[in-house]
Every structure is written in C-alpha cells, then in structure tokens.
Amino acid sequence: MSKIIDCNKVNPASGCAHVVHGETEEELLRNAAEHAKEHGIVDVTPELMEMIKANIEDEVTA
Numbered sequence: 677m678s679k680i681i682d683c684n685k686v687n688p689a690s691g692c693a694h695v696v697h698g699e700t701e702e703e704l705l706r707n708a709a710e711h712a713k714e715h716g717i718v719d720v721t722p723e724l725m726e727m728i729k730a731n732i733e734d735e736v737t738a
C-alpha cells in the first residue's frame with residue numbers, strides 16, 4: 677500500500693497543500709526530504725524526521 681505525508685499536517689504554518697507519496701516508507705521519507713528543500717529545509721533534523729514520521733498515513737484509494 678502506498679503511503680503519504682500531508683505537508684500541511686507536518687507544518688500547518690507552511691500553508692502548503694503538497695502531499696508526498698511513496699511506495700515504501702523509505703521512498704516516502706526520501707521524497708519528503710526532497711520536498712523539504714522546497715521549503716528551504718536542507719538538513720532534515722531528527723526532530724523534523726520525527727514530525728514527518730508521526731504524520732505518515734496509508735493512502736486511501738477507495
């Protein structure tokens with residue numbers, strides 16, 4: 677099952693509607709780190725990684 681991260685849930689202050697997709701958690705986190713660069717975040721800190729992981733959801737394709 678694909679996994680997603682809703683950028684707006686990780687950082688509501690961003691006002692960003694981007695949703696990161698990944699086939700696996702590894703791919704998802706890699707894509708999330710790529711997307712973070714668009715917010716000027718070059719270093720994904722352990723704290724940020726925890727916030728990202730806390731917002732991982734299964735993609736619902738019903």
Ligand SMILES: [Zn+2]
Nearest residue numbers: 683690692694
């Ligand atoms: Zn974003």
